[in-house]
Amino acid sequence: MNINSKHITLISGSLRKESFNTKVLKNIEKEIISQGYTTTFVDLNDFPIPFYNEDIELKGIPSNVFILKNIIVNSSGLIISSPEYNGEISAVLKNTLDWLSRKIVNDTPKQNFLGLKTIAVGASTGKNGASRSIERLQVLLERLGVDKNILNFSLAKCSSETFDNNNNFLANEQKDIIKNLIFNYLGSFDFNKEALTN
């Protein structure tokens, strides 16, 4: 992890073109950029990786795993959004995180995620707002070694009424919640605290 980097990686766990999770993350990304940070938005459609299989791993780690690993280790923050499928995070996201949890030559264990400031996000059409997959994601992220203070954001009852034509939140309530979330999130970065006290 590059703790001095003002760079945040966002990963959407949905492959769907009109994904609500991707739209929520894009709103979060805009708020982060407006605070002077840089971002990488990871659409997993762009990083196809085979299902984890030790036989494949022994032949060589897939190149997209290396690329994603490099993106993540050069970030100080990671924000992941996942749809809830039968109470769990999406299979494509779990597979990606499983590959990224593997030790690559010269790595120390869990190096990819160690100490990263994270937010676990979930959006769903149902009334529970993907709260069960958010819980799963938090447990998984903690296991991977991220900073223990994992924030979360849940959005229930997503529909075509939730976003405008530019995929911005229509409701001021959602805009305010995202602003506060990102204010708290970026405020937790150590270099921000130093800047505030100097």
Ligand SMILES: Cc1cc2nc3c(=O)[nH]c(=O)nc-3n(C[C@H](O)[C@H](O)[C@H](O)COP(=O)(O)O)c2cc1C
């Ligand atoms: C196989 C399947 C299982 C689902 N299970 C749940 C669920 O357990 N809880 C829930 O709130 N929504 C569930 N949904 C609805 C999804 O959360 C909803 O389709 C959501 O919009 C998907 O996220 P996306 O818009 O980012 O692609 C399920 C959808 C599918 C296709």
